[in-house]
Amino acid sequence: MSGGEAHVENSIWMRAVLLGGVFLAIGVLAFATMGVGVANVKHHAYEDAIHHYEDAKYEYEEAKANGASESEIKALKEDKEEAHHHEIEAHLSYLTWRTAGITILLMCITYASFIGLGGFLNSIYPDDAGHDDHGYGGDDHEHHGSGSPIVFSLGIMLFLMGFPSFQGALGNMLSGVDANLGDLGLSMLGLTIVTAGVANWWREDLPFIGNHEQIATSAPFEGQHIRKAGLWVFIMSEVMVFATFFSSYLRMRTEWCTGWQVDNQNAACRATESVGGAEHFVLAAGGTTADASLAAGDYLYEIDMLTASDFLRPNGGMLDGLGGQGDFMTLLPGAINTFALIISSYTIVLALKTAKAKDWEAPSGFMGKLMPTQKTAVRNYLIATFLLGSMFIVLKLIEWSHLVAEGFTIGTQAGSIFYISTGAHGLHVFIGLLVMLYLIFKADTVGYDEKNGQGIEYFGLYWHFVDLAWVVIFPAFYLY
């Protein structure tokens, strides 16, 4: 260390490049084993299940056409339904492995791009340029902040400006249609600037060991760390974003006749039929009536919208043969994800506590082997948080693939708000994971301690907010 900041040779960033390589290897390995190897086996099983179902269906139709006995038809119908059930199970099993493999590959490519490219750019940076006394964390000066966020924001702006044509061209490329590569240009430029901005940001922050943290000098945050105040203002804006999704959902939801509303005999969900040009209510016992004042139980009620929870929870509503198949296993990924986020919130608290501990002692037994030193303990708690967050994304996409396969697509109002809200939340988790990559790198190189542990604290605030948003999203979209 030299004075106010750690002495960091830019060559240390080659470790980040190596880490990027490790991620690529993990991604390719996961894709090869899960997405190709196991998925192909499952696909064969799925094809067999399709054939079995078609055979069972044919036998059933034949028996009906040939006037077989009632008991024989009943037995064949049961066989057909069982074969159909197996076919669905086999399809979902195939999707699970295929989606897991592809998701892990794509995540690892993104991790590798960020940490690897960032590391490469910083490793080729001249060492002398990193020691500007007027810069970030200089010896004799206050923490001057950084211009990198502005570069990063410019990159994001360009990426979003080019996004409509970018996603169109990417979609065409993936589906084998002729694509104009020039359509990728603006967004790719944006992504390049984002990477350069992030790399520069990391290089500026890495030597920071807690000296000269910028303090607010005026109300209302007087005496507080400016970075922390800024983070809270950012979280405040995030609350607004999620509140927008939630209020839209609430608005739509109050108009829908869901399974819950029908079970509750909501008057707005009474089935109607046009009789002689006038709307009549359909009665539970059969027939219709124009009388709206009968007892609630006398009417027939109908569902007009399926929500995600109808596909996920037990006893969900059914519409046009879709939904209502939820059980313990369909609810499991969402429930595991909820626990994963809560555990990850705790592991990041432990990372901060360990970093800030003045008299830290290595735990005994197995945990002692995992965390022999304070520095290793901080890094490993961060890695645990990172793994839990990554698992969240994989499970989420597996769950999405199942929902789409079962007919819950983005094409309906309920599907639209579900995928946008949970997708926005998933994006926040993923962005958090990219930031966490750097925290892990810093924990492994310069390290976090009592003086600079606030870096973990500020990231933790964001991570806890993501957990907090899930506290609302999970019951609203998955359970209710």
Next chain:
Amino acid sequence: MGEHETTGILESIVEKLPGGYDIYFWNFVILMFFTLFEVAAVFFETIPGTDIEITLYAVWAILIGVGVIKGYGIAAYFMHLKGDPRIYTRTALFPVLFVLLMLWGIGLSNPGSVQALPDWCTPNWEFASQR
């Protein structure tokens, strides 16, 4: 978040609990327990071991109640609003007014639902030009 000492009724109870675990550990345990509770509330149609039905309103009450408890646990202890200066709590509460407005104004009070939202947000151009 984890580096300050906080004082309060919960903290004093936690200090007396065996094992020597801190408030963050117990907060974590409580969050896990209530998550299990909300999943169970939806998973079971009746209270296990009884014939008592878990009604729609009971599910609502459980989900909202558990949400409030979990939200408090995360914000107060994990995000450490309880130990930090008040200005952070005020900052966190600042959007509440807008959130409530959105939930009430858009979420619960516009009878025209989604279809009417574009009209609702479109300025009255005829009125503006005549005036």
